[in-house]
Amino acid sequence: MEEGKQHRAESGEKISEERRTFLHTCLLAASLPLLALWAKVVAWASGEAPYEPREHYYGMGVDVDRCIGCGRCAEACKRENDVPREPFYFRTWVERYVVSSDGETKVDSPDGGIAGFPATVSEKGILRTFFVPKLCNHCAKPPCVQVCPVGATFSTEDGVVLVDKEYCIGCRYCIQACPYGARFLDPRTRTADKCTFCYHRAVRGLLPACVEVCPTGARMFGELRQRSSPLVPFMRLSKVQVLKPHLNTEPKVYYANLDREVR
Amino acid sequence: MQPLQEVLRQVVGFIYPNEVELHWGLLIVVYPYITGLVAGAFILASLVRVFNVRELQPTYRLSLLTALAYLLAAPLPLLAHLGHPQRAFEIFLTPNLRSAMAMFGFVYAWYLMVVLLLEIWFDYRKDLVLWSQRERGVMRWLHRLLTLGATELSPGALHFDQNAGRVITIIGIPSAFLLHGYVGFIFGSVKANPWWSSVLMPIVFLFSAIVSGIALMLLFYLVGTLLRSKPVDMVCLDKLAMFLFYAQVLDFSLEMLDFIHRLYEAEESIHILAQLVSSRLFLSLVVLQALLGTLLPLVVLALVSPAFRSGGLLALPAELRRLLYAGAAILIQVGIFSTRWNVVIGGQLFSKSLRGLTVYKTGLLGPEGLFVSGFLLLLPLLFLLLLVAVLPPWVEAEQHPPAG
Numbered sequence: 004m005e006e007g008k009q010h011r012a013e014s015g016e017k018i019s020e021e022r023r024t025f026l027h028t029c030l031l032a033a034s035l036p037l038l039a040l041w042a043k044v045v046a047w048a049s050g051e052a053p054y055e056p057r058e059h060y061y062g063m064g065v066d067v068d069r070c071i072g073c074g075r076c077a078e079a080c081k082r083e084n085d086v087p088r089e090p091f092y093f094r095t096w097v098e099r100y101v102v103s104s105d106g107e108t109k110v111d112s113p114d115g116g117i118a119g120f121p122a123t124v125s126e127k128g129i130l131r132t133f134f135v136p137k138l139c140n141h142c143a144k145p146p147c148v149q150v151c152p153v154g155a156t157f158s159t160e161d162g163v164v165l166v167d168k169e170y171c172i173g174c175r176y177c178i179q180a181c182p183y184g185a186r187f188l189d190p191r192t193r194t195a196d197k198c199t200f201c202y203h204r205a206v207r208g209l210l211p212a213c214v215e216v217c218p219t220g221a222r223m224f225g226e227l228r229q230r231s232s233p234l235v236p237f238m239r240l241s242k243v244q245v246l247k248p249h250l251n252t253e254p255k256v257y258y259a260n261l262d263r264e265v266r
Numbered sequence: 267m268q269p270l271q272e273v274l275r276q277v278v279g280f281i282y283p284n285e286v287e288l289h290w291g292l293l294i295v296v297y298p299y300i301t302g303l304v305a306g307a308f309i310l311a312s313l314v315r316v317f318n319v320r321e322l323q324p325t326y327r328l329s330l331l332t333a334l335a336y337l338l339a340a341p342l343p344l345l346a347h348l349g350h351p352q353r354a355f356e357i358f359l360t361p362n363l364r365s366a367m368a369m370f371g372f373v374y375a376w377y378l379m380v381v382l383l384l385e386i387w388f389d390y391r392k393d394l395v396l397w398s399q400r401e402r403g404v405m406r407w408l409h410r411l412l413t414l415g416a417t418e419l420s421p422g423a424l425h426f427d428q429n430a431g432r433v434i435t436i437i438g439i440p441s442a443f444l445l446h447g448y449v450g451f452i453f454g455s456v457k458a459n460p461w462w463s464s465v466l467m468p469i470v471f472l473f474s475a476i477v478s479g480i481a482l483m484l485l486f487y488l489v490g491t492l493l494r495s496k497p498v499d500m501v502c503l504d505k506l507a508m509f510l511f512y513a514q515v516l517d518f519s520l521e522m523l524d525f526i527h528r529l530y531e532a533e534e535s536i537h538i539l540a541q542l543v544s545s546r547l548f549l550s551l552v553v554l555q556a557l558l559g560t561l562l563p564l565v566v567l568a569l570v571s572p573a574f575r576s577g578g579l580l581a582l583p584a585e586l587r588r589l590l591y592a593g594a595a596i597l598i599q600v601g602i603f604s605t606r607w608n609v610v611i612g613g614q615l616f617s618k619s620l621r622g623l624t625v626y627k628t629g630l631l632g633p634e635g636l637f638v639s640g641f642l643l644l645l646p647l648l649f650l651l652l653l654v655a656v657l658p659p660w661v662e663a664e665q666h667p668p669a670g
Contacts, residue, residue: 091270091286098280110280110621137282146458152368153356172356173349175289176367182458184282184618188289193349250457266619 054206059161061200062227062255063214064237065136067262069221072097072134074116076213076222081117083201083212090114092187094198095138095213100264103127108264135265136222138213139164139185139198140246140254147177147186147195156195162227162255163202168194182247183254200224227255269627279622288614288626291634293343296642298449298471299606300340303646305446305472306479307333308382308438313509315435321505325487327389327659329479332486334382335649341374343642346633366452377445381438387414388431390657395419396666408656446475453609460535460620461542461613466524473517478602480510481595486650488592494660500584507571507591514564514598521560538620546615546623551608559601563594 042053080086080095090113097116101109101123113120116134123132141164148156148164155170156177166177171194178186178195189196201211205224209215214224225232234257237243241259247266258265270286277286311329313319345351361368395417398409416423447468453459454467464470484506491498528536543551570578570590578587611626629635 089270090274090283093283096283108621110619112280112283115283146456150365150367150456151362152365152370153353153360154362154365170353170356171350172353174344174347174367175349176365176452178284178289179614180456180458182618184284187284187287188349266621 056160059205059226060228061141061162061205061224062234062257063138063141063200063211064223064234064241064243064257064259066221066223066237066241066259067133067135067265068260069219070097070134070136071219071221072099072116072120073218074119075216075218076136077115077117079212079216080198083204084199086196087190092189092196094185094196095136098135098137098265099123099132100135100262101132102130102262102264104130106130110264131262133262135258135261136213137183137185138256139181139200140183140252140256141198141200143253143255144251146180146182146250146252150176150180152176159202161205163200163205164197165199165202166195166197168192168196171195182250182252269629273625273627276625277622278624279617280619281617281622281624282619285614285617285624288611288624290610290614291347291626292628292636292639293347293634293642295603295606295610296639297340297343298446298610299478299603300336300343300642300646301446301449302471302475302478302602302606303482304333304336304340304377304479305442305475306477306481307336307483308442308479309476310480310483310506310509312435312439312442315432316439319505319509321501322509324499324502324661325483325506327657328486328490328654329483330382330386330389331653331657331659332483332646332650333479334386335653336646337374337378337382338649339642339646341370342645343639344370346638346642366448366455369448373445373448377441381434381441385431385434385438386657387412388427388434391416391427392419392424393664393666400666405656412656443472447472453613458618459613460533461539461616462609464524466520466527467609470517470520470524473513473520474602474605477510477513477517477598480506480513481598481602484510484591484595485599488588490654490660496660496662498584498588500587503588503591504572504578507567507587507594508573510595510598511564511567511571511573514560514567518560518564535620538616538623542612542616542623546625547608547612550604551612554604555601555608558597559604560598563597563601566590566594 074097077093077096080093081088084094086092086094093115095115096112098110098112099116099120103109105127107127111120123129141162143158143162145156145158145164148158151157151171152174153170153172155168155172156164156166158164168189173188173193173195175188175195178188181197186195186197188194201209201213204211210224211222214222223233223237225234227234227238229235237259238257243257243259244261245254245257246261247254273288274286307329310322311326311333314322314326314329345354348354357368358371361371391413394409394413396419398406398413398417401409410417450468450471453462453471454464456462484503487506488498488503528539567573569580570582570587572578582590614624615626616623630637632638
């Protein structure tokens with residue numbers, strides 16, 4: 004054996020050395036699908052199907068008439084996503100609209116509605132009043148993604164707009180480009196931040212925190228393209244609108260019973 | 267956090283909660299101001315080179331050096347403003363080609379490398395060779411180094427320099443338009459913001475850039491000449507004032523077109539924008555930009571410069587003319603800086619909900635403070651002093667005594 008090796012080395016058979024490397028590589032390459040298969044088997048055995056972004060397309064429905072302005076969604080979002088507590092940074096918030104009889108509209112959102120709203124006192128008499136939850140609209144044509152100079156903010160295959168904090172340069176152009184005020188600069192990381200539809204939960208089949216805690220079911224989250232989704236009956240049975248449709252951003256947060264005063 | 271609480275208290279009406287923090291501050295005001303001066307100074311130089319306005323020859327090289335000095339400083343406010351300046355290079359490495367901002371690196375590099383540096387080199391090459399032959403010490407080596415080894419002074423070589431310079435200037439004019447038009451596009455293409463979103467924005471930026479560039483060169487020429495105790499070439503100065511007047515008329519007409527167009531269309535944003543102009547921007551827009559920065563200098567230049575009659579409508583003596591030109595040029599700088607302020611800051615003082623106004627607080631310290639911005643405005647002057655020391659732009663530096 005030793006002799007044979009020596010002989011090959013001496014006769015300068017480099018080809019065999021190359022062949023050895025080649026076969027090695029082939030073996031490795033051939034084992035890759037096996038590894039992938041193994042991962043699938045493990046996932047199947049543990050009852051977890053691997054997440055396929057292509058099979059999903061998310062959106063949200065908001066029934067304005069159901070929102071009672073409790074602000075639990077905004078609070079849950081801050082906790083779930085470690086959003087800075089100061090009242091200048093929100094991934095989601097609730098606005099209150101008070102339309103008085105003379106047609107004047109007052110809007111407020113103290114601390115994003117987290118601690119509820121102070122009682123309305125109006126001398127003019129209130130014509131109507133309602134609450135509107137707001138968040139990133141995860142637009143199908145997102146201006147924020149268009150303007151990001153380095154591609155740090157991007158649309159995922161499953162219809163969510165995300166920010167790569169490791170890549171964001173903090174130029175804030177996306178914040179300027181968002182028509183909905185849905186973005187802010189996280190003062191701790193100095194990168195852009197916004198609602199992710201709780202992507203870390205969605206890929207595990209869970210609901211976003213805001214939807215989970217809503218006591219009246221004013222927020223609905225789910226698939227836009229699957230018949231089993233709760234969004235499908237919502238979209239069929241209500242007349243839905245999106246915010247600022249004239250900007251052609253094609254939002255995927257759909258509002259039922261939206262008032263014309265809401266921008 | 268204190269300043270944001272303070273801002274929150276001064277908000278009028280309703281703004282989205284995330285709008286309390288104003289995102290593009292003083293540094294982003296400085297940036298278009300500086301690039302505007304680059305484009306304006308270059309376009310003035312091209313008047314000499316391409317359009318053969320001989321009277322302006324004394325300002326030609328100074329304009330090129332000024333454009334270079336300001337261009338070198340132009341990316342600094344942007345860099346200082348980034349949340350992660352260390353990642354700035356990603357704009358070059360992995361640009362998002364659909365982003366207007368991603369084009370910055372390419373537009374900037376093109377303008378610096380292909381236009382300004384080349385044009386200056388071709389223009390100075392002959393003098394660099396002659397200076398290095400005559401000088402001693404460091405300057406001799408520096409000038410020799412700057413020739414890049416191209417020391418031939420045959421008529422053919424000099425002719426080539428001339429032609430190359432001319433071709434580069436011809437490429438340079440659209441490039442200068444591109445440089446500053448592009449900055450205008452950054453703002454004009456933001457459809458979310460009705461104050462910015464306008465197809466006229468790049469054009470208004472461009473013409474205000476030309477105005478600011480000519481006004482700056484008028485000042486620099488005047489100060490540079492007086493500091494060296496040389497006689498001021500009044501023919502040149504009058505011509506500068508005349509072009510300044512023409513550029514301002516164009517700029518003012520475009521601004522008015524934008525204004526009237528907005529008023530006439532009266533889209534849903536008109537109420538909040540009217541409120542913005544009459545309250546938060548009254549000083550910077552109505553007083554500084556329109557009255558002091560535009561109308562007053564327009565009147566002065568119309569009366570004093572030879573725009574309507576040679577010698578000017580008032581036919582004032584040269585010394586008084588000089589003084590009035592300088593005054594007008596300073597007012598114009600204040601006006602153009604206010605213009606940049608009104609675009610950048612003004613566009614963020616109203617809520618995108620169109621229901622309220624906020625305020626902008628500038629501190630003294632910190633990257634967005636007055637000190638840093640002041641420093642960045644002065645830095646190009648330092649660059650210019652260095653450039654002028656190495657590459658004297660004055661006419662007499664081009665007169666070479668016979669060797670020996």
